[in-house]
Amino acid sequence: MNQATAPLPLRHDWSRSEVEALFALPFADLMFRAQTVHRRFFDPNEVQVSTLLSIKTGTCPEDCKYCPQSVRYDTGLEAEQLMEVERVLESARAARDTGSTRFCMGAAWRSPKDRDLGVITAMVRGVKELGMETCMTLGMLEPNQARALAEAGLDYYNHNIDTSPEFYGEVITTRTFQQRLDTLANVREAGIKVCCGGIVGMGEERNDRVGMLLTLANLPEHPESVPINLLVRVEGTPLAGQDDLDPFEFVRTIAVARILMPASHVRLSAGRESMSDELQSLTFLAGANSIFYGERLLTTPNPACSRDTALFRRLGIRPAALPLQSEHVAAPQPAAPADTALFYDAARV
Protein backbone atom coordinates (compact mmCIF):
# COMPACT_ATOMS: atom_id res chain seq x y z
CA MET A 1 0.00 0.00 0.00
CA ASN A 2 1.58 3.28 -0.98
CA GLN A 3 1.37 6.43 1.09
CA ALA A 4 -1.45 7.90 -0.97
CA THR A 5 -3.77 4.97 -0.25
CA ALA A 6 -2.72 4.16 3.33
CA PRO A 7 -5.62 4.70 5.76
CA LEU A 8 -5.49 8.03 7.51
CA PRO A 9 -5.34 7.83 11.29
CA LEU A 10 -8.46 9.13 13.04
CA ARG A 11 -7.57 12.16 15.13
CA HIS A 12 -9.20 13.24 18.37
CA ASP A 13 -6.87 16.12 19.16
CA TRP A 14 -7.95 18.81 16.73
CA SER A 15 -7.22 22.35 17.86
CA ARG A 16 -9.62 25.25 17.38
CA SER A 17 -7.12 27.04 15.14
CA GLU A 18 -6.83 23.99 12.85
CA VAL A 19 -10.60 23.81 12.45
CA GLU A 20 -10.84 27.58 11.90
CA ALA A 21 -8.16 27.28 9.23
CA LEU A 22 -10.16 24.57 7.43
CA PHE A 23 -13.30 26.73 7.41
CA ALA A 24 -11.24 29.64 6.04
CA LEU A 25 -9.73 27.74 3.09
CA PRO A 26 -10.62 28.92 -0.41
CA PHE A 27 -13.75 26.97 -1.38
CA ALA A 28 -12.04 24.92 -4.10
CA ASP A 29 -9.21 23.92 -1.76
CA LEU A 30 -11.62 22.91 0.99
CA MET A 31 -13.68 20.82 -1.43
CA PHE A 32 -10.56 19.14 -2.79
CA ARG A 33 -9.39 18.19 0.71
CA ALA A 34 -12.83 16.91 1.67
CA GLN A 35 -13.11 14.85 -1.54
CA THR A 36 -9.63 13.42 -1.10
CA VAL A 37 -10.41 12.28 2.45
CA HIS A 38 -13.85 11.03 1.45
CA ARG A 39 -12.47 8.78 -1.29
CA ARG A 40 -10.01 7.15 1.08
CA PHE A 41 -12.80 5.97 3.36
CA PHE A 42 -15.92 5.65 1.20
CA ASP A 43 -17.22 4.96 -2.27
CA PRO A 44 -18.00 8.55 -3.38
CA ASN A 45 -20.96 7.35 -5.44
CA GLU A 46 -22.76 5.63 -2.58
CA VAL A 47 -25.15 7.27 -0.16
CA GLN A 48 -26.61 5.52 2.87
CA VAL A 49 -30.38 5.73 3.11
CA SER A 50 -32.43 5.78 6.29
CA THR A 51 -36.11 6.19 7.02
CA LEU A 52 -37.30 8.14 10.03
CA LEU A 53 -40.55 7.59 11.87
CA SER A 54 -41.96 9.64 14.72
CA ILE A 55 -43.19 7.05 17.22
CA LYS A 56 -44.42 9.66 19.71
CA THR A 57 -45.12 13.17 18.56
CA GLY A 58 -45.29 16.53 20.36
CA THR A 59 -45.87 17.71 23.95
CA CYS A 60 -42.17 17.53 24.76
CA PRO A 61 -41.36 19.42 27.97
CA GLU A 62 -37.98 20.66 26.67
CA ASP A 63 -37.57 24.16 25.23
CA CYS A 64 -35.33 23.60 22.17
CA LYS A 65 -36.03 26.85 20.31
CA TYR A 66 -36.01 25.25 16.86
CA CYS A 67 -38.42 22.45 17.66
CA PRO A 68 -42.15 22.34 16.82
CA GLN A 69 -42.54 19.39 19.20
CA SER A 70 -41.90 21.46 22.31
CA VAL A 71 -45.06 21.91 24.37
CA ARG A 72 -44.00 25.53 24.94
CA TYR A 73 -44.58 26.70 21.36
CA ASP A 74 -47.83 26.96 19.47
CA THR A 75 -47.03 25.47 16.08
CA GLY A 76 -50.33 23.72 15.37
CA LEU A 77 -48.63 20.34 15.60
CA GLU A 78 -50.96 17.44 16.35
CA ALA A 79 -49.64 15.45 19.29
CA GLU A 80 -49.65 11.65 19.15
CA GLN A 81 -49.19 9.06 21.88
CA LEU A 82 -46.54 6.36 21.68
CA MET A 83 -47.38 4.19 18.67
CA GLU A 84 -48.27 0.55 18.96
CA VAL A 85 -45.49 -1.88 18.13
CA GLU A 86 -47.35 -3.46 15.21
CA ARG A 87 -47.89 -0.07 13.53
CA VAL A 88 -44.19 0.68 13.81
CA LEU A 89 -43.30 -2.68 12.30
CA GLU A 90 -45.75 -2.09 9.47
CA SER A 91 -43.89 1.13 8.64
CA ALA A 92 -40.50 -0.54 8.94
CA ARG A 93 -41.53 -3.38 6.65
CA ALA A 94 -42.69 -0.95 3.99
CA ALA A 95 -39.49 1.10 4.32
CA ARG A 96 -37.38 -2.06 3.99
CA ASP A 97 -39.26 -3.23 0.93
CA THR A 98 -38.59 0.08 -0.79
CA GLY A 99 -34.87 0.26 -0.11
CA SER A 100 -34.15 1.72 3.31
CA THR A 101 -31.52 -0.16 5.26
CA ARG A 102 -31.85 1.68 8.55
CA PHE A 103 -35.05 2.47 10.41
CA CYS A 104 -34.87 5.40 12.83
CA MET A 105 -37.54 5.86 15.46
CA GLY A 106 -37.92 9.17 17.30
CA ALA A 107 -39.95 10.02 20.39
CA ALA A 108 -40.42 13.57 21.68
CA TRP A 109 -39.40 12.93 25.27
CA ARG A 110 -37.02 14.58 27.72
CA SER A 111 -36.05 10.99 28.49
CA PRO A 112 -37.90 7.68 28.32
CA LYS A 113 -39.67 6.39 31.41
CA ASP A 114 -38.60 2.94 32.56
CA ARG A 115 -42.20 1.80 32.08
CA ASP A 116 -41.90 2.56 28.33
CA LEU A 117 -38.85 0.38 27.86
CA GLY A 118 -40.81 -2.85 27.27
CA VAL A 119 -42.62 -1.36 24.26
CA ILE A 120 -39.51 0.39 22.98
CA THR A 121 -37.34 -2.72 23.12
CA ALA A 122 -40.11 -4.73 21.41
CA MET A 123 -39.92 -2.22 18.54
CA VAL A 124 -36.16 -2.65 18.30
CA ARG A 125 -36.39 -6.45 18.27
CA GLY A 126 -39.17 -6.41 15.68
CA VAL A 127 -37.31 -4.08 13.30
CA LYS A 128 -34.10 -6.11 13.70
CA GLU A 129 -36.02 -9.24 12.74
CA LEU A 130 -36.91 -7.54 9.47
CA GLY A 131 -33.20 -7.42 8.64
CA MET A 132 -32.79 -3.66 9.10
CA GLU A 133 -30.44 -1.61 11.21
CA THR A 134 -32.19 0.19 14.04
CA CYS A 135 -31.74 3.68 15.42
CA MET A 136 -33.66 5.48 18.15
CA THR A 137 -33.80 8.99 19.51
CA LEU A 138 -35.66 9.21 22.81
CA GLY A 139 -33.92 12.02 24.71
CA MET A 140 -31.55 11.59 27.61
CA LEU A 141 -30.68 8.02 28.64
CA GLU A 142 -29.58 6.61 31.98
CA PRO A 143 -27.00 3.81 31.90
CA ASN A 144 -29.61 1.11 32.68
CA GLN A 145 -31.83 2.35 29.84
CA ALA A 146 -28.93 2.32 27.39
CA ARG A 147 -28.10 -1.23 28.47
CA ALA A 148 -31.71 -2.37 27.94
CA LEU A 149 -31.70 -0.93 24.41
CA ALA A 150 -28.34 -2.56 23.69
CA GLU A 151 -29.63 -5.93 24.88
CA ALA A 152 -32.62 -5.59 22.54
CA GLY A 153 -30.14 -5.15 19.68
CA LEU A 154 -30.30 -1.39 19.06
CA ASP A 155 -27.58 -0.45 16.57
CA TYR A 156 -27.54 3.36 16.83
CA TYR A 157 -28.72 5.99 19.25
CA ASN A 158 -29.20 9.56 18.06
CA HIS A 159 -28.57 12.37 20.48
CA ASN A 160 -27.35 15.64 19.00
CA ILE A 161 -25.21 18.23 20.73
CA ASP A 162 -27.05 20.74 18.51
CA THR A 163 -24.43 23.52 18.52
CA SER A 164 -21.27 24.77 20.24
CA PRO A 165 -20.98 24.67 24.04
CA GLU A 166 -20.85 28.49 23.96
CA PHE A 167 -24.04 29.01 21.92
CA TYR A 168 -25.97 26.14 23.46
CA GLY A 169 -27.63 28.23 26.19
CA GLU A 170 -29.14 30.52 23.52
CA VAL A 171 -31.05 27.54 22.12
CA ILE A 172 -31.89 25.22 25.03
CA THR A 173 -32.21 26.00 28.73
CA THR A 174 -33.93 22.89 30.07
CA ARG A 175 -30.93 20.56 29.85
CA THR A 176 -27.24 21.25 29.79
CA PHE A 177 -24.57 20.57 27.21
CA GLN A 178 -22.89 18.31 29.76
CA GLN A 179 -26.08 16.25 30.09
CA ARG A 180 -25.92 15.66 26.34
CA LEU A 181 -22.35 14.43 26.64
CA ASP A 182 -23.33 12.21 29.58
CA THR A 183 -26.03 10.51 27.50
CA LEU A 184 -23.55 9.97 24.67
CA ALA A 185 -21.13 8.38 27.14
CA ASN A 186 -23.89 6.10 28.49
CA VAL A 187 -24.75 5.03 24.94
CA ARG A 188 -21.10 4.26 24.13
CA GLU A 189 -20.63 2.43 27.40
CA ALA A 190 -23.57 0.16 26.53
CA GLY A 191 -21.93 -0.67 23.18
CA ILE A 192 -24.43 1.17 20.95
CA LYS A 193 -23.13 3.16 17.97
CA VAL A 194 -23.56 6.92 18.19
CA CYS A 195 -25.40 9.23 15.82
CA CYS A 196 -24.65 12.80 16.88
CA GLY A 197 -24.50 16.11 15.09
CA GLY A 198 -26.16 19.47 15.20
CA ILE A 199 -28.08 22.25 13.51
CA VAL A 200 -26.73 25.25 11.66
CA GLY A 201 -28.51 28.44 10.67
CA MET A 202 -29.86 29.12 14.18
CA GLY A 203 -28.17 32.53 14.38
CA GLU A 204 -24.84 31.12 15.55
CA GLU A 205 -21.50 32.49 14.32
CA ARG A 206 -18.94 30.52 12.32
CA ASN A 207 -17.03 30.26 15.57
CA ASP A 208 -19.93 28.18 16.93
CA ARG A 209 -19.93 25.89 13.92
CA VAL A 210 -16.21 25.44 14.58
CA GLY A 211 -16.94 24.70 18.25
CA MET A 212 -19.67 22.19 17.42
CA LEU A 213 -17.50 20.19 15.00
CA LEU A 214 -14.50 20.45 17.31
CA THR A 215 -16.56 18.94 20.15
CA LEU A 216 -17.71 16.05 17.95
CA ALA A 217 -14.28 15.37 16.46
CA ASN A 218 -12.56 15.36 19.84
CA LEU A 219 -14.95 12.90 21.50
CA PRO A 220 -13.12 9.74 22.60
CA GLU A 221 -14.66 8.05 19.53
CA HIS A 222 -16.15 9.83 16.55
CA PRO A 223 -19.90 9.36 16.18
CA GLU A 224 -20.49 6.78 13.46
CA SER A 225 -23.18 9.08 12.02
CA VAL A 226 -22.94 12.86 12.03
CA PRO A 227 -26.21 14.52 11.00
CA ILE A 228 -25.79 18.13 9.92
CA ASN A 229 -29.17 19.82 9.93
CA LEU A 230 -30.06 23.14 8.37
CA LEU A 231 -32.63 24.93 10.53
CA VAL A 232 -36.19 24.46 9.32
CA ARG A 233 -37.89 27.69 10.41
CA VAL A 234 -41.19 26.47 11.76
CA GLU A 235 -43.81 29.14 12.38
CA GLY A 236 -44.54 29.42 16.10
CA THR A 237 -41.02 28.46 17.24
CA PRO A 238 -38.71 31.19 18.58
CA LEU A 239 -36.31 30.66 15.64
CA ALA A 240 -38.98 31.05 12.95
CA GLY A 241 -37.60 34.44 11.89
CA GLN A 242 -33.92 33.51 11.55
CA ASP A 243 -32.02 34.81 8.55
CA ASP A 244 -30.87 32.41 5.83
CA LEU A 245 -27.46 30.83 6.27
CA ASP A 246 -25.19 31.35 3.25
CA PRO A 247 -25.49 28.01 1.38
CA PHE A 248 -21.71 27.93 0.82
CA GLU A 249 -21.23 28.13 4.58
CA PHE A 250 -23.49 25.10 4.90
CA VAL A 251 -21.36 23.21 2.36
CA ARG A 252 -18.21 24.30 4.19
CA THR A 253 -19.64 22.87 7.43
CA ILE A 254 -20.23 19.51 5.72
CA ALA A 255 -16.73 19.53 4.20
CA VAL A 256 -15.05 20.30 7.52
CA ALA A 257 -17.09 17.56 9.24
CA ARG A 258 -15.90 15.13 6.54
CA ILE A 259 -12.24 16.08 7.06
CA LEU A 260 -12.39 15.96 10.87
CA MET A 261 -14.33 12.66 11.06
CA PRO A 262 -13.28 10.85 7.88
CA ALA A 263 -14.71 7.42 8.72
CA SER A 264 -18.13 8.69 9.85
CA HIS A 265 -21.26 8.91 7.75
CA VAL A 266 -22.06 12.60 7.42
CA ARG A 267 -25.80 12.90 7.06
CA LEU A 268 -27.62 15.60 5.20
CA SER A 269 -30.64 15.87 7.46
CA ALA A 270 -33.34 18.46 8.15
CA GLY A 271 -33.53 21.39 5.78
CA ARG A 272 -32.92 19.33 2.63
CA GLU A 273 -36.37 20.17 1.30
CA SER A 274 -35.43 23.83 0.88
CA MET A 275 -32.15 23.00 -0.91
CA SER A 276 -31.80 23.06 -4.67
CA ASP A 277 -30.56 19.91 -6.40
CA GLU A 278 -27.34 21.80 -7.12
CA LEU A 279 -26.78 22.62 -3.46
CA GLN A 280 -27.45 19.02 -2.43
CA SER A 281 -24.99 17.86 -5.07
CA LEU A 282 -22.33 20.19 -3.64
CA THR A 283 -22.89 18.68 -0.21
CA PHE A 284 -22.35 15.19 -1.66
CA LEU A 285 -19.11 16.45 -3.22
CA ALA A 286 -18.18 17.89 0.18
CA GLY A 287 -18.54 14.43 1.70
CA ALA A 288 -22.16 14.03 2.80
CA ASN A 289 -22.99 10.36 2.29
CA SER A 290 -26.22 9.71 4.12
CA ILE A 291 -29.77 11.03 3.81
CA PHE A 292 -33.26 10.39 5.06
CA TYR A 293 -35.81 9.24 2.48
CA GLY A 294 -39.49 9.91 2.90
CA GLU A 295 -41.55 13.03 2.54
CA ARG A 296 -41.50 13.85 6.25
CA LEU A 297 -38.81 13.87 8.88
CA LEU A 298 -40.12 13.76 12.44
CA THR A 299 -42.50 16.65 11.88
CA THR A 300 -40.99 18.76 9.10
CA PRO A 301 -41.11 18.19 5.32
CA ASN A 302 -38.41 16.34 3.36
CA PRO A 303 -38.01 16.34 -0.45
CA ALA A 304 -40.55 14.34 -2.43
CA CYS A 305 -39.31 10.78 -2.95
CA SER A 306 -39.48 11.08 -6.74
CA ARG A 307 -37.16 14.08 -6.56
CA ASP A 308 -34.60 12.05 -4.61
CA THR A 309 -34.82 9.17 -7.05
CA ALA A 310 -34.31 11.50 -9.98
CA LEU A 311 -31.38 13.29 -8.31
CA PHE A 312 -29.63 10.02 -7.48
CA ARG A 313 -30.06 8.89 -11.07
CA ARG A 314 -28.78 12.18 -12.51
CA LEU A 315 -25.71 12.02 -10.28
CA GLY A 316 -25.09 8.27 -10.67
CA ILE A 317 -25.44 7.75 -6.92
CA ARG A 318 -26.28 4.30 -5.55
CA PRO A 319 -28.06 3.79 -2.24
CA ALA A 320 -25.61 1.89 -0.02
CA ALA A 321 -26.56 -1.64 1.01
CA LEU A 322 -26.00 -3.04 4.47
CA PRO A 323 -22.53 -4.61 4.80
CA LEU A 324 -24.17 -8.04 5.10
CA GLN A 325 -27.33 -7.29 3.26
CA SER A 326 -30.32 -9.32 4.30
CA GLU A 327 -31.87 -11.21 1.43
CA HIS A 328 -35.11 -9.45 2.32
CA VAL A 329 -33.69 -6.02 1.57
CA ALA A 330 -34.01 -4.92 -2.01
CA ALA A 331 -31.75 -1.91 -2.49
CA PRO A 332 -32.97 0.30 -5.37
CA GLN A 333 -30.62 0.51 -8.34
CA PRO A 334 -29.69 3.85 -9.90
CA ALA A 335 -30.72 2.69 -13.34
CA ALA A 336 -34.30 2.11 -12.22
CA PRO A 337 -36.89 4.47 -13.70
CA ALA A 338 -37.96 7.38 -11.51
CA ASP A 339 -40.66 5.64 -9.57
CA THR A 340 -42.06 6.84 -6.33
CA ALA A 341 -42.79 3.21 -5.40
CA LEU A 342 -39.07 2.81 -4.72
CA PHE A 343 -39.37 5.15 -1.80
CA TYR A 344 -41.57 5.18 1.14
CA ASP A 345 -42.88 7.79 3.50
CA ALA A 346 -42.94 6.12 6.88
CA ALA A 347 -44.69 9.07 8.47
CA ARG A 348 -47.80 8.50 6.40
CA VAL A 349 -48.79 5.04 7.60
Ligand code: SF4
Ligand atom coordinates in the same frame (compact mmCIF):
# COMPACT_ATOMS: atom_id res chain seq x y z
S1 SF4 B 1 -35.65 18.61 19.99
FE1 SF4 B 1 -36.27 16.78 21.11
S2 SF4 B 1 -35.95 17.34 23.24
FE2 SF4 B 1 -35.97 19.28 22.12
S3 SF4 B 1 -38.13 19.95 22.21
FE3 SF4 B 1 -37.87 18.77 20.32
S4 SF4 B 1 -38.49 16.69 20.85
FE4 SF4 B 1 -38.09 17.78 22.76
